[in-house]
Amino acid sequence: MAHLSYLGVLLFIVVGTGWLEVVLRTRVYRRWKRLLLSVAPLVALFVAWDLYAIARGHWTFDADRTTGVLFPGDLPLDEVAFFVVVPIAAILTLEAVRSVKGWTVGDEVEPEAPR
Amino acid sequence: MTYTQLGVLAVAGTVVLDLWILRTRLLRRRAFWLSYAIVVFFQLVTNGLLTGLRIVRYDAAAILGDAQPVFIGAGRIAYAPLEDLLFGFALVTQAMAWWVFWGRHGVQRTPVAGPPRRWVTGGVLGTPPRDDGPAPGGSGDDQAP
Numbered sequence: 379m380a381h382l383s384y385l386g387v388l389l390f391i392v393v394g395t396g397w398l399e400v401v402l403r404t405r406v407y408r409r410w411k412r413l414l415l416s417v418a419p420l421v422a423l424f425v426a427w428d429l430y431a432i433a434r435g436h437w438t439f440d441a442d443r444t445t446g447v448l449f450p451g452d453l454p455l456d457e458v459a460f461f462v463v464v465p466i467a468a469i470l471t472l473e474a475v476r477s478v479k480g481w482t483v484g485d486e487v488e489p490e491a492p493r
Numbered sequence: 494m495t496y497t498q499l500g501v502l503a504v505a506g507t508v509v510l511d512l513w514i515l516r517t518r519l520l521r522r523r524a525f526w527l528s529y530a531i532v533v534f535f536q537l538v539t540n541g542l543l544t545g546l547r548i549v550r551y552d553a554a555a556i557l558g559d560a561q562p563v564f565i566g567a568g569r570i571a572y573a574p575l576e577d578l579l580f581g582f583a584l585v586t587q588a589m590a591w592w593v594f595w596g597r598h599g600v601q602r603t604p605v606a607g608p609p610r611r612w613v614t615g616g617v618l619g620t621p622p623r624d625d626g627p628a629p630g631g632s633g634d635d636q637a638p
Contacts, residue, residue: 383546383548384543384548387539387542387543387548390539390542391535391539394535401609401610401613402606402607402609402610402613403606403607403608403609403610404606404607405604405605405606406606408604409601409604411600411601412592412595412596412600412601413592415591415595415600416588416591416592416594416595417588417591419587419591420584420587420588420591423587424584427499427503430499431496431499431555434555435552435555436495436496436551436552436555436556437496437549437550437551437552437555438549438550438552439548439549439550440547440548440549440550443546443547443548444548461584464581464584464585464588465584465585465587465588466588467532467535468528468532468584468585468586468588468589469588469589469592471528471531471532472524472525472528472589472592473606473607474528474606475524475527475528475531476524476605476606476607477606477607477608477609478607478609479524479527480607481522481523481524481527482522482524483519483522483524483525483589483593483596484517484518484519484522484593484596484597485593485596485597485602486602
C-alpha cells in the first residue's frame with residue numbers, strides 16, 4: 379500500500395474539493411471542455427519543468443511511495459496526475475468563491491472585438 | 494538553473510501571462526486573492542505530506558534550504574522548500590487564468606457557478622439565502638446538445 383502514498387495525497391485533494399461541485403454548484407466538471415482546455419497547457423508546461431528538474435536532480439521520488447509507473451525521462455505517473463488534479467482544485471476553489479461571494483472573475487462580459 | 498531561480502522566473506512569467514498575454518488580470522481581483530489564500534493553506538497541508546513523508550526529496554544544491562525536511566526554518570515551511578510556494582503560485586494562478594481566459598472567449602461561460610445550495614447559505618456559511626431561480630447567465634441547461 380505504501381506505493382499508493384502519493385496517489386493518496388492526490389485523492390485527498392480530489393475529495394477535498396469535489397464536494398464544492400455539488401454543494402456550492404461550481405459547475406466546473408460539468409464544463410469539462412473548458413476545463414480540458416485550461417488544464418492542457420499547464421500539463422505541458424509543468425511536465426517540461428518536471429523533466430528538467432528530474433534530469434538536473436533538483437528532486438527525486440521515493441520508489442516505495444510512488445506507483446513506480448514511469449514515463450520517458452523517469453517522470454512518475456503520480457506527477458502527471460498531480461498536474462491534472464491541482465489545477466482542477468484551484469479552478470474549483472475560484473468558482474466556489476464566486477458562488478459564495480458573488481464576486482466577478484472577469485469572464486462575465488462579452489469579450490472585446492477580435493483583434 | 495536552480496529550483497530557486499526557476500521558481501522566481503515562473504512567478505514573473507505567471508504575472509506576465511495573467512496581465513499581458515491572456516489579459517485576464519486575475520491578480521487585480523479579490524476573488525483571486527481569496528481563492529489563492531484558501532489554496533495556499535491546503536498546499537501547505539498536502540505538500541507537507543509529500544515532503545514530510547519524503548515522498549518527494551530535494552537536492553540541497555537546488556534550493557535555499559537543505560535536504561533535511563524540517564517543519565519550519567532552514568528554507569522550509571511545513572516541511573516543503575520555500576520554492577514550492579513559487580511553484581504552487583505559478584501552477585494555481587495559471588490554471589485560474591486559463592479558465593477565465595476561455596470563459597472570456599465564450600467557451601462554456603455558462604452554466605455559471607452558484608448559487609450554493611440553500612441549506613448551505615442558510616446555515617453553515619451564514620450569508621442570506623438567495624433566490625432559487627436560475628443563476629444569472631443561464632440555468633445550467635443551455636449547454637445541452
